[in-house]
Amino acid sequence: MTPWHISAATFSGRAVRRFVRSPEAIVNTVIFPLLLLFAIFAAFATSVEAFEGDNYAQRLVPGLVVSGLMFGSVGAAVGLQKDIQTGFMARIRTMPVRPSTTIVGVVAAEVVRAAAALLVLGSVGYALGFRFEGGALRTLLIFPVAVLIGIAMTMPGLAFATMTKTTEALSAPLGALYLVLMFMSAAMVPIEAYPDWAQPIVRASPVAAFVRVLDRLGRGGDLGRPVLWAILWAAVLIIGFGALAVRRLAGPAPSAT
Amino acid sequence: MSALVADTSILARRAIVRSARNPASIMSAVLFPLLFLGLFNLVMRRVMAAQGFDYAQLLPSTVVIQAMMFAGMSAAYYVADDRTTGMLSRLRSLPIHRASPLLARTFADAARSLLSIAVVVGVGVATGMRFTAGAAAAAGYVLVAVAFAVTMSLGMGLIGLVAPTRDSAASLASIPYLPLIMLSSGFAPVDDFPGWLQPFVEWQPVTSAIDALRALAGDGDISTTVTRTVMWSVVLVLVFTAMSVRLTDRAVSR
Numbered sequence: 001m002t003p004w005h006i007s008a009a010t011f012s013g014r015a016v017r018r019f020v021r022s023p024e025a026i027v028n029t030v031i032f033p034l035l036l037l038f039a040i041f042a043a044f045a046t047s048v049e050a051f052e053g054d055n056y057a058q059r060l061v062p063g064l065v066v067s068g069l070m071f072g073s074v075g076a077a078v079g080l081q082k083d084i085q086t087g088f089m090a091r092i093r094t095m096p097v098r099p100s101t102t103i104v105g106v107v108a109a110e111v112v113r114a115a116a117a118l119l120v121l122g123s124v125g126y127a128l129g130f131r132f133e134g135g136a137l138r139t140l141l142i143f144p145v146a147v148l149i150g151i152a153m154t155m156p157g158l159a160f161a162t163m164t165k166t167t168e169a170l171s172a173p174l175g176a177l178y179l180v181l182m183f184m185s186a187a188m189v190p191i192e193a194y195p196d197w198a199q200p201i202v203r204a205s206p207v208a209a210f211v212r213v214l215d216r217l218g219r220g221g222d223l224g225r226p227v228l229w230a231i232l233w234a235a236v237l238i239i240g241f242g243a244l245a246v247r248r249l250a251g252p253a254p255s256a257t
Numbered sequence: 258m259s260a261l262v263a264d265t266s267i268l269a270r271r272a273i274v275r276s277a278r279n280p281a282s283i284m285s286a287v288l289f290p291l292l293f294l295g296l297f298n299l300v301m302r303r304v305m306a307a308q309g310f311d312y313a314q315l316l317p318s319t320v321v322i323q324a325m326m327f328a329g330m331s332a333a334y335y336v337a338d339d340r341t342t343g344m345l346s347r348l349r350s351l352p353i354h355r356a357s358p359l360l361a362r363t364f365a366d367a368a369r370s371l372l373s374i375a376v377v378v379g380v381g382v383a384t385g386m387r388f389t390a391g392a393a394a395a396a397g398y399v400l401v402a403v404a405f406a407v408t409m410s411l412g413m414g415l416i417g418l419v420a421p422t423r424d425s426a427a428s429l430a431s432i433p434y435l436p437l438i439m440l441s442s443g444f445a446p447v448d449d450f451p452g453w454l455q456p457f458v459e460w461q462p463v464t465s466a467i468d469a470l471r472a473l474a475g476d477g478d479i480s481t482t483v484t485r486t487v488m489w490s491v492v493l494v495l496v497f498t499a500m501s502v503r504l505t506d507r508a509v510s511r
Contacts, residue, residue, distance in 0.1 A: 023421075024428040032431060039439030044301070046449035051304045078424075167424060168281035176288060183296035193303045 007097040011105030018079060019109045025075040029113050030120050033068030037061070037121055040188060041128050052190050054219075058133075061125035062214035063187025066207060068117040069110075069150040070178045074171050076106050077157030080245075081170055084162065089249065100246045106158065107151055114146040134220040142217050145230070149210045152234035155241035162248035181207040206233040261360075264353040268361030273368055276331065285331055286369050290324040290377050297444060298384070310446050317381025318470035319443035321402050322463060324373035326438060328366045329409030330430040336362070336417025337426035346509045359501055362414065363407050370406035374399055389475030398473040401483065404490050405466045411497035418504040437463045462489040 019025045037060060045056040052059070083089050083102070092099050122130070132139045157174055164170040184198070185207040191199055202208050213230040216223050276282035294316060302312045339345045339358075348358050378386070378398075388395045413430045420426035440450070440457065441464040450458045458464060469486040472479045 023425050027428045027432070032435065035432070035435045036439075039436055042450050042454055043439050043445040044304070044449075045451075047301075047304045047308045047310075047445060051307060168279065172281040172284045176284060176292060179289075179292055180296065183300050189300055189304055193301075194299060195303070198299055 002095075002097045004098055004101055007101045008104035011102045012108030013105075015076075015079070015105035015109035016112050019075070019112060022075065022079075024078075025072065025113075028075055029068055029072030030116050032071065033064045033117065034120055034124055036067070037064045037124060037128070040064075044188065048189055048193075051193060055129045057125050057128040057130035058219050059190070059215065060128075060188065061121055061130045062218055063182075063185065063211050065117055065121050065146060065214060066149060066153075066185070066210045067178075067182045067187055068121065069114060069146065070153045070182065070207065071175075072113050072117070073150070073154040073157045074174050074178070076109060076154050077161040077170055077174065078167055080106065080158050081161040081164060081167065085165060099249045102249065103158070103242070103246055106154060110150040110154055111147050114143070114150040117150075118143060118146055130218070132218060134217050138217045138220070138223070142214065145213060145217060148234050149214070149230070152237040153207075153210070155237050155245065158245040159241040159248070162245055181205065184208070185211050187211050206237065209233050261354040261357055264357035265360045265364065268348075268353075268357055269364040269368075272335070272362055272365035276335070276365065276369060282331055282369075285327045286324065286373050287376050289327060290320050290373055291380060293323055294320045294377060294380060301444065305445065308446060308449065313385035314387065314474075314476065315471060316444075317377055317386045318474060319438075319441075319467055320381075321374055321377050321470060322405060322441075322443065322467050323438050324377055325370055325402055325406035325466075326409050326413075326434050326463075328370045328373065328406045329413035330427060330434060331369070332362060332366055332410040332414040333417040333420070333426040333430040334423050336414045337420050337423040338417075340418060340508050341423060345505065349509045359411075359498070359505070363410055366410035367403050367407055370403050371399070374402050387475065390473060390479065394473040394475070394479060397479075397483065398470055401466065401469050401473065401486055405486070408462075408490050408493045408497070411494060411501060415497060415500055415504060418501070418508050437461060441467055443467050462486075462493065465489050 019029075041056060041060055048056050048059070080102075089099060089102070092102065157170075160174065161170055184202050184205050186194075186202055187207075191202050191208075194202055209226065209229040210233070213223075213226040215221075216226050276286075297316060297320075298312055305312055336345075339348075345358070349355075382388075388398070413433070416430045417423070417426045420429050440454065441461065442458065443463070447455055447458050447464070465482065465486045466489070468477055469479075469482040471477050472482040
């Protein structure tokens with residue numbers, strides 16, 4: 001059996017190269033959120049600033065970092081599904097490595113993805129008026145927290161990838177789900193702008209919890225409870241869906257049809 | 258001529274059956290427009306009401322145009338699929354009318370757009386949208402929307418002719434889609450945009466089509482908005498058709 005750190009490193013290199021070389025992944029993680037940031041800012045800055053009072057970039061940048069990580073994760077899910085459907089995973093099973101170490105590769109790609117999303121959205125956001133107002137420690141925490149959020153939000157897609165056979169059956173429902181989650185997360189407007197009946201739902205959403213913690217790290221303000229909720233949600237997603245994905249990868253071989 | 262009609266109807270039926278059997282196509286024609294209608298209402302209605310911008314009346318026309326753009330994005334996907342699987346070259350080798358594949362696709366996308374229009378306008382009317390400009394204007398509403406869908410199908414179909422794979426065609430088609438729909442009069446009034454961007458927002462084809470639909474539903478001047486939209490459509494359809502013919506020749510000769 002190959003030591004797990006060696007196969008993990010190999011799979012990490014593969015996943016990172018796959019991300020960097022895939023036009024779709026770059027479009028979904030970097031270009032699309034960038035266009036979204038610019039376009040939403042242009043359309044709604046006037047009205048939301050009139051409603052809320054603060055610079056709109058301060059709200060929108062954390063919201064779109066989380067959205068970018070969420071929508072970008074569809075690419076990771078499609079990649080895993082292709083690995084299963086093309087027989088790559090079956091091939092890995094015949095080799096002396098642990099199949100579950102492929103998941104480590106996904107995590108490594110997530111670090112690269114989070115860095116790309118933060119760098120690009122952060123610098124364009126800066127031009128639009130976003131500023132780090134939370135102090136040095138909070139600013140330094142943004143990157144590791146974004147990686148954690150990215151990993152957590154990739155897990156449901158990975159689990160779903162082990163259960164579906166075609167790209168369409170995987171990416172269309174995930175896209176619809178993520179669209180709803182993004183709109184229901186206070187990424188674009190403060191919670192007070194939602195209808196009264198929807199506000200408790202927004203408050204309870206995991207994506208809203210992730211947006212809130214990044215928002216507080218960037219803008220300052222009470223951090224304790226948002227961090228607690230974000231960690232709790234991340235743990236639930238990683239343990240719940242991650243375990244499901246790993247178990248299906250390590251379990252009886254899925255037939256490659 | 259009869260060959261053109263017969264060949265086109267066979268290929269159009271194929272295109273319609275193919276997308277009707279693809280859950281992702283149904284989702285993009287029906288579910289996604291309804292999601293956008295509901296979600297933008299949920300998130301932006303209060304904020305926009307403070308700007309004097311009535312989402313209940315104005316948003317359905319935006320989402321109709323958005324759904325017409327989805328029809329275009331699906332054209333990009335299916336064209337790339339036909340190209341990469343060799344179907345496009347195969348059609349070229351058959352004794353059928355040369356124009357029928359393009360015409361058939363356009364008809365199929367027009368049919369799909371009717372479904373989206375019915376669903377979005379139906380939900381819009383149920384949530385408070387009103388047509389106050391008469392029956393003729395309401396019929397014009399459908400015509401303008403379908404014409405826009407045809408324009409988008411021809412335009413985004415071009416992406417399908419050049420993209421490396423069908424999945425990348427779908428991703429690439431989202432790049433023109435997003436700025437065109439967001440930087441329009443669709444979700445926020447033109448005056449809310451930064452000053453330097455307002456000329457673009459005001460004159461681009463998506464704003465023009467949305468304003469025409471709103472006018473035909475009773476909000477705005479019909480003759481100026483519809484004239485502008487018809488002019489945009491004629492120009493774009495001519496350009497896109499010419500480019501389609503050239504790029505198809507190049508794609509099948511490879």
